[in-house]
Amino acid sequence: MVDFLRRFAVGNHGKDIGKTFVLEDESGTLHGFVTLAAASIDKSVLPDDLAAGLPGFPVPAALVARLAVQLPSRGQGMAEQLMQEAFRRILSASESLAIRLVMVDALSPDAARFWEKQGFIPAPSAPLCLFLPVATLRAANTSSKTP
Numbered sequence: 001m002v003d004f005l006r007r008f009a010v011g012n013h014g015k016d017i018g019k020t021f022v023l024e025d026e027s028g029t030l031h032g033f034v035t036l037a038a039a040s041i042d043k044s045v046l047p048d049d050l051a052a053g054l055p056g057f058p059v060p061a062a063l064v065a066r067l068a069v070q071l072p073s074r075g076q077g078m079a080e081q082l083m084q085e086a087f088r089r090i091l092s093a094s095e096s097l098a099i100r101l102v103m104v105d106a107l108s109p110d111a112a113r114f115w116e117k118q119g120f121i122p123a124p125s126a127p128l129c130l131f132l133p134v135a136t137l138r139a140a141n142t143s144s145k146t147p
């Protein structure tokens, strides 16, 4: 993971190709990272529910390009923390840039199960490509702030 971050993530961050955020603890131990990028998706790829009412041009999206947790740190909620950080950043960006969906390209069926557990909906013709409406994130964020 450290090698990947050094070889690709730092350069891509600077080139505005992918923005990577790492999760470290107070001792500096690296637990994982998430990489975000702007994207767009053809409406025809979307599940019917998510495509309903949208115009015929590409739908603006935020891509979770990678999310990974170091092996020894898995099973302790680290991915959950990285995902919440990603969602927070996407919601913030969506206030000034139209983002209809969060989109992920899962690396494997096992990874797709992880995203489905988080509420993502697979594309009917490409089950490793999954989506979550930003409106769903916004609603969850609003209700969690309500006393």
Ligand SMILES: CC(C)(COP(=O)(O)OP(=O)(O)OC[C@H]1O[C@@H](n2cnc3c(N)ncnc32)[C@H](O)[C@@H]1OP(=O)(O)O)[C@@H](O)C(=O)NCCC(=O)NCCS
Pocket: 066, 067, 068, 069, 070, 073, 074, 075, 076, 077, 078, 079, 080, 081, 105, 106, 107, 110, 111, 112, 113, 114, 115, 117
């Ligand atoms: C998938 C991965 C990110 C999970 O990291 P993690 O830190 O172990 O996950 P967390 O401990 O935060 O788990 C969050 C929730 O996801 C669930 N989960 C974790 N891995 C899962 C999997 N492979 N399938 C289904 N659910 C999974 C957990 O049970 C937990 O659910 P709960 O809150 O109901 O208990 C990690 O295994 C990984 O880095 N894998 C390799 C890269 C990868 O597949 N990335 C994701 C897709 S691109």
